Amino acid sequence: xxRNVMRELILSSRTxxxxxxxxxxMGSLHAGHTSLVDQAVAECNDVVTSIFVxxxxxxxxxxxxxxxxxxxxxxxxxxxxxxxxxFAPDVHEMYPPGDSTRIEIDGPAxxxxxxxxxxxxxxxxxxxxxxxxxxxxxxxxxxxxxxxxVLVVRxxxxxxxxxxxxxxxxxxRDTDGLALSSRxxxxxxxxxxxxxxxxxxLEQAAQNWCRGLAIDTIEQKVRDMLSAKxxxxxxxxxxHTESLKKISEVSQNTPAIFxxxxxxxxxxxxxxxxxxxxxxxxx
Ligand code: PAF
Numbered sequence: 158x159x160r161n162v163m164r165e166l167i168l169s170s171r172t173x174x175x176x177x178x179x180x181x182x183m184g185s186l187h188a189g190h191t192s193l194v195d196q197a198v199a200e201c202n203d204v205v206t207s208i209f210v211x212x213x214x215x216x217x218x219x220x221x222x223x224x225x226x227x228x229x230x231x232x233x234x235x236x237x238x239x240x241x242x243x244f245a246p247d248v249h250e251m252y253p254p255g256d257s258t259r260i261e262i263d264g265p266a267x268x269x270x271x272x273x274x275x276x277x278x279x280x281x282x283x284x285x286x287x288x289x290x291x292x293x294x295x296x297x298x299x300x301x302x303x304x305x306x307v308l309v310v311r312x313x314x315x316x317x318x319x320x321x322x323x324x325x326x327x328x329x330r331d332t333d334g335l336a337l338s339s340r341x342x343x344x345x346x347x348x349x350x351x352x353x354x355x356x357x358x359l360e361q362a363a364q365n366w367c368r369g370l371a372i373d374t375i376e377q378k379v380r381d382m383l384s385a386k387x388x389x390x391x392x393x394x395x396x397h398t399e400s401l402k403k404i405s406e407v408s409q410n411t412p413a414i415f416x417x418x419x420x421x422x423x424x425x426x427x428x429x430x431x432x433x434x435x436x437x438x439x440x
Contacts, residue, residue: 160251160291163244167205167293175202179294179321181285184208185225185339186234189329193298194238196326205292206235207244209251213259214280225342244292251287259283262316265308268401269416270427273391278309285310289321297321302328302336304414304429305401328428330356336428343424351386352421358382358393359430362415366395366432367440369407375415383419391418391425395432410434 167177178197182190190206197204208231215221228245235243259279265271266278289297299307311323329337334356335349344352358379365375372395379393395404398412413432418425433439 158244158246158250160246160287163205163242163291164293166242167203170203171293176296177201177292177294178204179289179292179297180204180206181288181297181299182206182208182231183210183224183339184231185227185342186231187329187337187339189300189302189337191234191238192329193300193326194235194240196324197296197298198239200324201296203241204239205242205244205294206240207246207288207292209244209246209284209288211251211280211284212248213252213283214277216274216276219274220340220343223343225339242292244288246291251284260286260313262309262312265305265312265401269392269394269418270305273418278306281306282309282313286313286317286319289319294321296324298324298326300328301325301431302338302428304398304416308399308401334360336426338426340424340426344421348422348424351388352424352426354382354386354388355417355419355426355428356430359415359417359428362395363430363432366407366413366415372404372407379415379417383417389420391420393417393419398431 171177178201180193180197194204194206210224210226212221232243260282261279262282271278307325314321314323333353335353362375362379376393376395380390383390395413395415396402397404398414404411404413414429415432416429418427
């Protein structure tokens with residue numbers, strides 16, 4: 158629970174030449190998280206996972222209070238995946254009373270989630286920075302589902318010259334395609350059924366991209382599929398994978414990703430699919 162104790166343990170392991178992998182989480186762990194853990198275990202000597210529901214990344218109307226918390230279940234799951242340390246600080250450990258320092262990032266933190274959730278990425282960047290101070294690791298692992306979050310963390314690591322490698326791991330999906338997320342537990346059975354349309358729409362978009370359909374048409378077909386299931390769309394856009402700028406023409410060489418944020422009932426979900434280069438056989 159203690160930042161200084163955590164740091165000392167990791168530093169002493171580092172002096173023995175051990176490679177440390179770190180997975181920051183907000184708990185309520187699922188197979189998406191354990192896939193990050195497993196990759197870190199495969200690539201590092203010691204793996205540390207943090208469990209901390211970070212208040213500074215939730216807006217005032219968001220689900221901080223409701224966010225699912227089950228420390229014992231998380232602990233048991235991580236113990237079965239060869240995690241060496243679990244860092245589970247309380248709020249005052251990470252934000253001492255009177256604390257008012259935040260990291261602000263422009264560029265990748267501005268569009269999409271940055272606009273719709275003001276302050277969200279400042280909260281993410283601030284906590285990831287502080288967690289990395291407590292757990293000074295060689296590599297930190299994130300899931301590709303939160304694509305924009307990965308870009309924001311990479312930008313912070315680059316700009317502040319943090320000595321850590323940012324690793325991105327593939328999204329883990331349920332058998333019907335729905336991306337695993339701790340927020341899926343909010344869905345009723347009928348919402349859960351409707352939510353599988355999100356990935357079906359993304360897959361259809363990737364096929365239409367390969368067929369060379371116009372960008373507007375591909376996006377509209379996705380919107381139509383989601384709307385038919387009464388899914389409210391925050392955005393459904395084809396953008397450049399790094400700049401997050403809208404792409405206007407299908408082009409062989411532009412690295413592109415389809416980003417979706419939507420609401421199924423009152424649950425907000427995000428997902429994405431990388432659009433293959435049309436020169437590749439995957440297209
Ligand atoms: O992706 C998450 O679960 C959170 O944003 C993170 C990276 C653990 C920071 O609180």
